[in-house]
Structures are given as structure tokens and as C-alpha cells.
Amino acid sequence: MAAAAGSGSVSRGLRAMFFMLTPNESSFEKVEEVPQYVQQAMPYFVGLMLLEMVVGALMTGSPVVTLSDGLTSLSAGMISRLPLLVMRSCELSAYLYVWDHFHLLELPWDSAWTWWLTFLGVDLCYYWVHRFAHEVAILWAAHQVHHSSEYYNLTTALRQSLTQQFTSWIFYLPMALAVPPSVFAVHIQLNLLYQFWIHTEVIRDLGPLEWIFNTPKHHRVHHGRNLYCIDKNYGGILIIWDRLFGTFAAESDKVVYGLVFPINTFEILYVQLHYYVYLWKRSRTYKTVSDKVSTFIKGPSWKPGKRRLGDHVDNPKVTGNEKPHGPKWSLTFQIYVGLHFLLVLWTYHELFESKTVLSQLTIFGMTSYVLLTLTSLGFIIEQRPSSAFLETIRCVVMVMLMRYSYLRSPLPLLSVPTEAFVSLSLLYWALQSFSQLLSIKKKDD
Incomplete structure (x- = not known):
């Protein structure tokens, strides 16, 4: 029986990735009964990426992902979920508030009709969340994180924004007037999970399904910075919304991925926050209050005298021969970064899976360490x-956290090797820092 239950759990987890769960299951x-589908999907994310x-x-004879870009995408995904350690998602919190105080009718939570209506409602709301995120500059400041990779693979799906959830909740509130929160809590997660597998170049065409569903072929267009790609194909699960509202574009020319103006960096906080700084600086160059405000609420390409969404005359020309930005760094450093990333990924996993109630101070300290x-x-x-x-400072912090058992090795057998690796890391970077200080002092002398 236990084996059968485990097999059923695996089946449900895998089917959840493709929105293939039935209303009955x-x-x-109650909201408290809804599984954490996204958190439970982590093994499937890893398996599908591999x-x-x-x-x-x-198929191509070359890797579909680079270490630098892939780790940046995974890092963005990790950062985007850190607020969930201390709060419910903004979408669900706001939804619960409106439901508790303002709902007009209560559709039955156990009805298949309610389930399917919520499926359509969440996907339609997501279309408008996504479209506004491209058409309103302050919302684009959050969403641009997801488009900042110049590669298109399953790690790109996890390149999510820390701040987007603080505004996206607005678009789902009309549903709270009638749809029970428990039904909404299921669909907001399944809608997100579906969008993972469409971030790939491995799947080329799905035939008749392309007319109804959002697929890798349609979503590749959405991630392009070619002119024919910009501001197209916003759908989450269904592509019919784009066909209805005139934002659909078929894949034709080769898609060049990334932002119109590539940021060319792997520094994760810059990736997350740079566009807010850019908007603030741009707004200060304008003299009128109207233009200053318009910088934030009109399209990212807007300028004084232009239409609301601006135009693309200043965009760099895309030839199709552009090569993604990437560092030239040694294999030794690649191994070093990869190993330390696995260690912090384990710490991150333990934070979310901890069976004990962590104090707010502990959560703050551990999330600061992750960042x-x-x-x-x-x-x-x-x-x-x-x-x-x-890195010297970080290694000192890491040694202290291991000393007081806040950090642990993934396996008991690896405890000693892990501690030795961390100690050697600290020694190496301390020597590098000392060498740099000597060089600076010599220059000053």
C-alpha cells in the first residue's frame, strides 16, 4: 500500500507539471488543505532540466545552458521565493481578505464546474497580469528579470522576480467575489507550474495543440527581442487569449532572446533591481510632473511626445547573429562556484523544509546568508x-554558521570534507584579499 501511495504521489506530482490533474484529486x-504544489515540484524541475x-x-551537439546563466536563473528563482518564509503569497493573502469581507456568492468548492471556471478565470487574469507587466514601466521593472536571460531553456523558467508578486495580486481580486480561496489556491499554483515546461527549444511543434495551448513554440516568440516578437503571446496555459485580443504572433524568423538592451551581468541583485533605479534616474531628467509620473505608468519605451506604449525606433537592430553574453573563466572557478551553489541550495531547501518552527531572527539571518x-x-x-x-567575508560567515550548527552538510558522510572545503575556501580568499591589499598599498606608495 505504501509503495502504491508513493507511486500515486509521483504520478500526481508529474501530472501537476502539465496541468493534468482532475478536479476530483x-x-x-479549506486553503490549509491545498498542497504546496510548487514546493513539491522541485525534484521534477531538476529531473526535467537534466x-x-x-x-x-x-540534438544540437552543444550544451543548452551555461553554468553562469543557469546559476543566475536558479538564483533568481530562489530569491523570488524567500518572502514565503515569513508570509503567504500576496496573491493568496489579498484574495483571502476580499473573500472574507466582500464576496457576493459562494460557488461550491467540490464542483467540477467551479474547478473549470476557475481554470479559465485564473488563466485570463494571468494574461492581463502579464500584459500589463509589459505595458506599464513600473511593472516591467519587476518582470524584466524573467526576460533578462539571453538563453532559452528550463532554467530560464525559474528566473523569477522578487517584486512582481507585490502588484500581480490586484488582477485576481474579481474572482474572490465568487470563487472559494481553496480552489483559487490550487489553480494559481498549477498555472505557474504549467509554464515551466514551455521554456525549451527541444520541443519544436505540437501540431493542432498550438491553436489552443501556450506551447514552447509560442513562448519562444514571447522571449525574443526581435521586433516581431516584442509584446506578443502573453498567455499562461491558453494561447486563445492572445488570438482574441490581438497579441498573437507565430514563430517565423530566428528568435534572439533577452532584453532589448541586454544588461550583461550575472550579479543577482542588479538583475532584480536595476530597472527601478533606471526609471528613477530617467524620471529626474524630465521637468514636468506629468512626464515624471508617465515614466512609471506608461510603456517602457515611452518618451515625451510619444504614444502611451512608445515606439521601437531607438531599439538596437537584431540581426540573428548575436552571441549571448558570457564570462571567460577557468574550469577551477566553475567547479568552485558550482560546489558552493549546491551547498547554499541545500541550505535554502532546509529552510523551506524545516520541521521545527524557526524564529524570525533565524529566518532573517539565514536569508541574509543566502543573499x-x-x-x-x-x-x-x-x-x-x-x-x-x-567572498572572504562570506566564507567567515559560513564557517561561523557551521560552527554553531546553522549550516549542515547534505550527508553526514560529507560533513568533514565539507568543513575542509569551506576552510580551504576561506584560506584561499583571505590570501587573495591580503595580496590585493598589498598591491593597493604599493600603488599608493
Whole structure:
């Protein structure tokens, strides 16, 4: 019986990735009963990413993902979920508030009709969340994170924004007037999970399904910075919304991925926040209050005298021969960054899976450590001069956390090797920092 239950759990988990759960097995009376589908999907994310790497290498003879870009995407995904350690998602929290105070009718939570209506409602709301995120500059400041990769693979799906959830909740509130929160809580997760597998170049065409569903072929267009790709194909699960509202574009020319103006960096906090700084600086160049405000609420391409969404006359021309930005760094540093990323990924996993109630201070300290690590590894990838000092500080923090049992090795057998590796890392970067300080002193003398 236990084996059968385990097999059923695996089947449900895999089917959840493709929105293939039935209403009977994914309907719950209370929000507290709804599974954490996204958190439970982590093994499937890893498995599908590994499968894509193998299939992609066999098909093209070259890797589908680079270490620098892939780790940046995974880091963004990790950062985007850190707020969930101390709060419910903004979408669900706001939804519960409106439901508790303002709902007009209560559709039955165990009805298949309610389930399918919510499926359509969440997907339609997502279309408008997504479209506004491209058409309103302050919303684009959050969403641009997802488009910042110049590659298109399953790791790109996890390149999510830390701040987008703080505004997306607005678009789902009309549903809270009638749809029970438990039904909404299921669909908001399944809608997100479906969008994982469409971030790939391995799947080329799905025939008649392309007319109804959002597929890798349609979503590749959405991630392009070619002129024919910009602001097209916003759908989540269904592509019919784009066909209805005039935002559909078929894949034709070769798609060049990434932002219109590539940021060319792997520093994770810059990836997350740089566009807010850019908007603020741009708004200060305008004299009138109207133009200053318009900088934030009109399209990213808007300028005074232009229409609301602006135009693309200033965009760089895309030839199709552009090569993605990437660092030239040694295999030794690639192994080093990869190993330390796996260690912080384990820490991140333990934070979410902890069976004990963690204090707010502990959560704050551990999330700060995660952010410090992801930032420092980005500095190493870019080979910044300050990376030695930052990594020295991080290794000191890591040694202290291990000393007081806040950090543990993934396996007991690896405890001693892990501690030795961390100690050697600290020694290396301390020597590098000391060497740099001597060089600076000699220059000053």
C-alpha cells in the first residue's frame, strides 16, 4: 500500500507539471488543505532540466545552458521565493481578505464546474497580469528579470522576480467575489507550474495543440527581442487569449532572446533591481510632473511626445547573429562556484523544509546568508576585483554558521570534507584579499 501511495504521489506530482490533474484529486474545502504544489515540484524541475540537457546535447551537439546563466536563473528563482518564509503569497493573502469581507456568492468548492471556471478565470487574469507587466514601466521593472536571460531553456523558467508578486495580486481580486480561496489556491499554483515546461527549444511543434495551448513554440516568440516578437503571446496555459485580443504572433524568423538592451551581468541583485533605479534616474531628467509620473505608468519605451506604449525606433537592430553574453573563466572557478551553489541550495531547501518552527531572527539571518552567497558567487562569475573581499567575508560567515550548527552538510558522510572545503575556501580568499591589499598599498606608495 505504501509503495502504491508513493507511486500515486509521483504520478500526481508529474501530472501537476502539465496541468493534468482532475478536479476530483485537486479540489479542497479549506486553503490549509491545498498542497504546496510548487514546493513539491522541485525534484521534477531538476529531473526535467537534466533531461533537457541530455536531449539538447544529443540534438544540437552543444550544451543548452551555461553554468553562469543557469546559476543566475536558479538564483533568481530562489530569491523570488524567500518572502514565503515569513508570509503567504500576496496573491493568496489579498484574495483571502476580499473573500472574507466582500464576496457576493459562494460557488461550491467540490464542483467540477467551479474547478473549470476557475481554470479559465485564473488563466485570463494571468494574461492581463502579464500584459500589463509589459505595458506599464513600473511593472516591467519587476518582470524584466524573467526576460533578462539571453538563453532559452528550463532554467530560464525559474528566473523569477522578487517584486512582481507585490502588484500581480490586484488582477485576481474579481474572482474572490465568487470563487472559494481553496480552489483559487490550487489553480494559481498549477498555472505557474504549467509554464515551466514551455521554456525549451527541444520541443519544436505540437501540431493542432498550438491553436489552443501556450506551447514552447509560442513562448519562444514571447522571449525574443526581435521586433516581431516584442509584446506578443502573453498567455499562461491558453494561447486563445492572445488570438482574441490581438497579441498573437507565430514563430517565423530566428528568435534572439533577452532584453532589448541586454544588461550583461550575472550579479543577482542588479538583475532584480536595476530597472527601478533606471526609471528613477530617467524620471529626474524630465521637468514636468506629468512626464515624471508617465515614466512609471506608461510603456517602457515611452518618451515625451510619444504614444502611451512608445515606439521601437531607438531599439538596437537584431540581426540573428548575436552571441549571448558570457564570462571567460577557468574550469577551477566553475567547479568552485558550482560546489558552493549546491551547498547554499541545500541550505535554502532546509529552510523551506524545516520541521521545527524557526524564529524570525533565524529566518532573517539565514536569508541574509543566502543573499550574500548568491551575490558573492555572481561577483566571482564576473571576476570583479572586489570578489575576493566579499567572498572572504562570506566564507567567515559560513564557517561561523557551521560552527554553531546553522549550516549542515547534505550527508553526514560529507560533513568533514565539507568543513575542509569551506576552510580551504576561506584560506584561499583571505590570501587573495591580503595580496590585493598589498598591491593597493604599493600603488599608493
